[in-house]
Amino acid sequence: MAADRSEQPLERMEDLVSLCVRRGYIFPSSEIYGGINGFWDYGPLGVELKNNLKSRWWQRVVRERDDVEGLDSSIISHPRTWEASGHVDHFSDPMVDCRACKRRFRADQLEDAGPCPSREGSAEHDFTEPRHFNLMLKTWIGASEDAAAVAYLRAETCQPIFTGFKRIREVARQKIPFGIAQIGKAFRNEINPRNFTFRSREFEQAELEYFCHPSEREKWFAHWLDERVRFHREIGIAERSLRTRPHEPDELAHYAKQAVDIEFRFPFGWQEIEGVHDRGDWDLSRHGEYAGKDLGVTDPETKEHFVPVVVETSVGIDRTCLALLCDAYAVESLEGGETRTVLRLHPALAPVSAAILPLSKKLAEPARALHRELQRRWNVFYDDAGNIGRRYRRQDEAGTPFCITYDFDSPQDDRVTVRERDSMTQERVALDAVSSYLRERVEDA
Amino acid sequence: MAADRSEQPLERMEDLVSLCVRRGYIFPSSEIYGGINGFWDYGPLGVELKNNLKSRWWQRVVRERDDVEGLDSSIISHPRTWEASGHVDHFSDPMVDCRACKRRFRADQLEDAGPCPSREGSAEHDFTEPRHFNLMLKTWIGASEDAAAVAYLRAETCQPIFTGFKRIREVARQKIPFGIAQIGKAFRNEINPRNFTFRSREFEQAELEYFCHPSEREKWFAHWLDERVRFHREIGIAERSLRTRPHEPDELAHYAKQAVDIEFRFPFGWQEIEGVHDRGDWDLSRHGEYAGKDLGVTDPETKEHFVPVVVETSVGIDRTCLALLCDAYAVESLEGGETRTVLRLHPALAPVSAAILPLSKKLAEPARALHRELQRRWNVFYDDAGNIGRRYRRQDEAGTPFCITYDFDSPQDDRVTVRERDSMTQERVALDAVSSYLRERVEDA
8 A cells, every 4th residue: 555546536445445344444244245235334443433423413412502402213113204204205216227237227327327238349228217216115013014014214314303393392391493313323225325335225314403483594504504514623524625515406305495515525526424404394394284283383472383494404424434534544654665554533533542552561560550540431442462663553543543652661750651643743641640631632622 | 199109010100101201201203193013212311311321331341341342233234144043034923813803912922912802791812823923124125126135124233243253353353252242223023012112123232242262151151140230230220129030941042051131120020121141152153154154263372263152241221221210210208298209310320410500590691601511521401490499300300310509609609509319418519619529420420
């Protein structure tokens, strides 16, 4: 892996995927059975990155706000939910089949189809007319398949927020404006899963639905767009890798007044990682109608009765993890012609906060004591085997921001050497100050 | 709700369920559509309780252990997974139908069937012969239902641990003995979901599979049983509500050498909340066979090649939340004939760690400043409306361990009153000591 290869986006992406698999960030689900297209597992490092990202979102969007309530709804909900939302009738892609090679393509993505392998030379495919193909995953609930009710795996986490709106507003005694947020899995039967975890069939979303008076929608739209862009910067995504893109009028869903995508510059192009959408009163009105319930609210002062409009922020957790990894990944030339691979992840997001690396196995006992102390608060890794340079490289590759070396001076001066991942600078830190050193740089970062 | 009613287990359970729904801990999924049998949503308080429980499990089982690695696998995996595991052929309940009332029952639970409503008087049902009914939820992945591959929603979170065993051992450079753990959703098409969230169709598991040499299985079984019982005590479950129950030889799965259930005394009887099982080498051997891969390991010293045996700890997150709520729920008689409802949840598990309650709206500004400071680390609730006694009662009912009252003396002496939920005792605490007060009693508890 040479430094110049790392400057070509798609080769760089290949190297990153290979690093992810090799180091156990993310690898194919059911790999020993040849994998299953569009499904991925997060390994020991990946699960920590993903959990750190979800915790931070929850902290910023739910816990720090008096006007947002959390929810954790079931993945399977009453099938009327998806009739009311329009998914049963309209959540579909137009598909065409090639009569020669039998492969299936999205009619709106035919530029990716390439020549037909079953026809002479580089002849084009022999396509059928487009047909609609629903993207929801279907199952059956109940005692036998014939008698049972069809049900769908949720295609987005927001619908149970709308069906739970009335209950949650009442139990939390919230007044408009306020929001409901949740993090969870969603499923879409994508025809062509691709770009690693970017387009997969099972994915995780973190969504906020913020309910407000129609006259305040623009104010809250601007507020949340601003908050969400700030969030992506805060978790360490570089300014040059991030942009906002307002939807063109013809891109807007029929019920939407305004929509802005937050896009990240992936090696495979600028792509959406989050959407901020004004969904109007579409969802509450539809569920009110289908359930025969009034989901409107009454303003306690003006007595006006109205259906709140919704500003939605919807971020892909897997996509953001991938963006973080892409942005963090670097292959650097060092003095002496060596190269190192490093994941420059934000310290608060990095899977391992610090590695304890005693210079020799003879120093294991006091190093392990430090490890035990730090483990109570952070995810800390211990490694006393092999040459220290090689151990640093392994931690660089894992994205660990701090390596703490317990050396032969440490028993005398009660100090350890802390090496910072990005600058590779080292400083001596008193043993009893290591906790506050990490707290400042990891927890409060 | 009178105190004596709370001493009758089933009435007590009814009152607890009603509290959960009314306060937004847990309520029926898709409630506005009449609910969907066996599916539940966790509301603003419930999601925090559940997240706190999951974090603590992750901290104890994964982060604090050098010999355990985390995983977050997809819910849908390659269908061969469930053939190898035996679920496709054997994960079924024997069912009977009543020819008169058309209702369906588990053949092994006919004592619950009651008289048949379609027949004269209290006549019994007219049952068919038992038939087997597979409990896995089925779906289809791919471009169209006819051509697509059948897939299953995972019936337990452990199978992807077994299929990922080789990859994870290698990326984490672990040697036997070590474990792999994950938390996540699982699905079973239960015929008769019941007892609130205890038996539902969508539920969350936290599972550890610990891989060891066959000669060490008994040692590790004892170790993990001990650890897991300690965990339940640590999160505040009373000793009298907890017991271990070894499986009788005829209860053991054919591959199991030993199994112990950790049971909780629910109002509806002693029931399993966690299982500690010796699964032998069944799973790794079967997946090795079905995938045509060698999942064995070689001892670096003795050069012995063997398939590790597995000690599993499998806890139901929903069941444990329900146990915590049952154990915490109390209706107390106070002086003056008043009663209060209180959830005596462990402070580290309680959804809200502290409530900031200024005695008057005039004190909102400094009280809000304290609120903002504490919100950076804990889930803290702010409420300045209504009579202080009523505000205390609402927090008791939500399980909030500490109420912090900012009163008219506070601006002078820079102190606040902290009221402890269970004892209802109050003490004055310096404003700048509130953080360390909470850290000691919530975080480090």
